[in-house]
Amino acid sequence: MAIAVSQSQQSVRRARKNSPMYRAWQRYRRNGFAVAGLGWVILFFIIGIIGPWIAPYSYTYADFLHMHSGPSWQHLFGTDTVGYDVFSQILYSVRYALEIALGATCVSFLIGIVLGLWAGLSGGIIDMIVMRAVDFMFALPSFFFALILVVLLGKGIFPMILAIGVPGWAGYARLIRSLVLSMRNGEMVEAARALGAPQWHIARRYMFPNVVGSMVVSLAFGIPYDLTAQAGLSIVGMGLNPPMPSFGNMLAQAGANILGFPWLLYFPAGVFAITLLSFLFVADGLQEAFNPKGGM
Amino acid sequence: MPSSPLLQVEEVSKRFRVQGRELHAVEKVSFQLDAGKTMGLVGESGSGKSTLGRLVLRLLDANEGRIVFNGQDITKLSPKQMRPLRRDMQIIFQDPQASMSPRMTIGAAIEDAMAIHNIGTKAERQKRVDELLERVGLSTVVKYAFPHELSGGQLQRVGIARALSLNPKLVICDEPISALDVSIQVQVIQLLQELQKDFNLTYIFISHNLAVVEYLSDQVAVLYLGEVVEQGPAEELFANPTHPYTQVLLQSILKMPEDADKRQALTSIQGEIPSPFNPPSGCTFHPRCPFATDVCRQKKPERKLVGSQHSVTCHLAN
């Protein structure tokens, strides 16, 4: 009896070790860049949460005695032309950058999943209309679209989420539709139908677990894209209004003062670049982990 | 009074539209099948044998004809009305790996079949999974494994266990052994035979392997381009193959000879299976038939009885 129990416990443990998720994690762990990237991304998220509390200065505090001073112990990353502390600015920016990028990615993804599922499951004329809309969105420069939306919606965090998120749905819709289509006529779904499974059961128990990997990967690629878009809007002056800190604003200001005060560029641009790279490494790592044959 | 057959298929046809062109996948096929018996469907690729299996299960909808299962006409039932009936009719696939979710353990896959139909409590279902796995000759430990960890033969046993979990009356076996190694094929055939006896199962056995179909079936239908060319009790049909196509199929099987002097001459039938989009006029087999006459080229042959239940669709049969 005792032996039987321990045997089945062993089997359960073995099953977990062989589950597709566990094996994906094993593959991910072997990828050094992806692990390092994940580390930075986690740090970035932590800063996003606690940044305002650990920032040495408020983002509204201007140190008039130390305007455009270089890095020092008092101001780790130096100060800008008005005396704002660059280090604190970055800490605050992370939060807004994350809020906007994550929000926008969610908006794109939600619209994409609804339209993609609708198109894939219904087929026919609905599929055609949705796919033509996808083509249209791809043909349009999405940054231009975002600019128009900001003009229409006004500035601020929420309008930016919509401005970046709404035009970004097409890629997700296309991915989800193709995943649904590839499975809808496949033998796995046919087998589930033969068992008498209702549509929603097939979607939940059979289709969803098999697409979740691809969806996570596409989300992981979407976040850095939206981070860039958000900074881009700020650079052209359509982002958050100063003094609200954002990478875009900092970079725009740094660009104007590149000759005299280069640290204004180095630190924000450095942090931003490392962050983007980290997100891409994570996304790449996930891609490899979920779909090991995909690259070949 | 003889009881009515478990399954009646009457003049069933299925057409597919592919890029604006019409494809006759199944053309006016009829047969009856008594409970506990096996119907063998043989034919080469494009013969429509797998499509026919899916029509019977209502996984595809027929364009014409009637399917009566257990006395009930199921041709026009809605998907919702079909759902409870699915317990009684199951299918075993050629590629068990493709028919299972790679992210579900074997145990979960079998249990889900029962959960869909709200059979038993979770504990009862899990107990049943163990029983079923043992019944198909697998260790119960297999339930913790994922499909990619099992061999083709083991997975096919799991596929059989999953189909059995609902206590079906009719099981459609769609090329269940074609993807398996020779030594494993016999194991699975033997298992199917035992299960049929134990649970009084009715099989539709779809295969391109004539010998296995002959071995397992009570009734046989030979299909060519979606049409039944010959049909009858297995014993009679194989003792007296009458349609030229059946004869050609039988001649094309390479048997292991008894000794080297009895090796088969490698002589072959001309031509290939024509495109189902553009089937030949008259008898669809005429371009490849060694006996074809002008009538065959022009007129579609009628079904003729050559034995009490043995029918052939050929002008030249009598």
Next chain:
Amino acid sequence: MAEALLAIDDLRVQFDRGEDEVFAVNGVSFSIAEGEALGIVGESGSGKSVTLMSALGLIRENGKIMAGTAKFQGHDLLKMRPRQLEDIRGRDIGVIFQDPMTSLNPVMRIGDQIMESMLTHQYAGRREAFERTLQLLHEMGIPEPKARFRNYPHEFSGGMRQRIMIAIALACEPQLLIADEPTTALDVTVQMQILALLQEQRRKKQMSIAMITHDFGVATNFCDRIIVLYAGQIMEMADTRQFLLQPAHPYTMGLKNSIIEIGQRDRQLSPIPGMAPTLTEPPKSCSFASRCPFATERCRSELPALREISPNHHVACHRAEEVLAHAI
């Protein structure tokens, strides 16, 4: 006996699977004589295809040849540089695979693909290669060669594609044709056509054929000699005549018993129990012992050598004589 065209000696191949190694070919030795048709029979994982493909340098990335030689006309293929091997492949040794769709180039006209093999091996000039391609298409039984020359692979049926593959393989008149399950994906009537074509070509050109197959029916009707592989080792090797008369290895007998043939409705089935092993270490005892009804303690502890039990009949079984006596 004619001189050996290809002689493989003690070939060992293993695959790296990350967490472990798989021993796919474990000391296989055999030769193919000039003009001979050799059948290499086995189930999946038996190493039947890996053996010849690794000799030709067509081995998967994670595969490694650990030992052995493969002498083609006296030269060891395993010691050749990739350039030299490429030169032999397609010119002196033709290869056809199970699925022609994956080995044909989908965006190249089939005529050009046949010509290309002659041009790269400098077998013929452009003009001559073109003429010969038409001739080959005709010989392969492809109607209207001139018109079909310009078609792409997807415009052909499975059987026709296999004919095109054979045309490419035979373009440079190789001495040896390796056919890896050439008819497995085809319908029975088409299988017959392809085998008939191969046999006719073999007779006409006096070439050797190595037919890799899982089908005893194909092997025994087509080949002069049969090798049965199991777990990367030769279990039995015999002239087809001898092989049909009295297979002597329990595995061969079991396999033969596993085939259901026409007219056996009343037969009792007696399957081989269990399944073929995947060897993660080199075999130290008989790999078939766990499934063998004749196995003794010796079978489970000592690796049987391939030995000649009668002229031209080799068996790797400790108890071959007793098994034979039992069978008769």
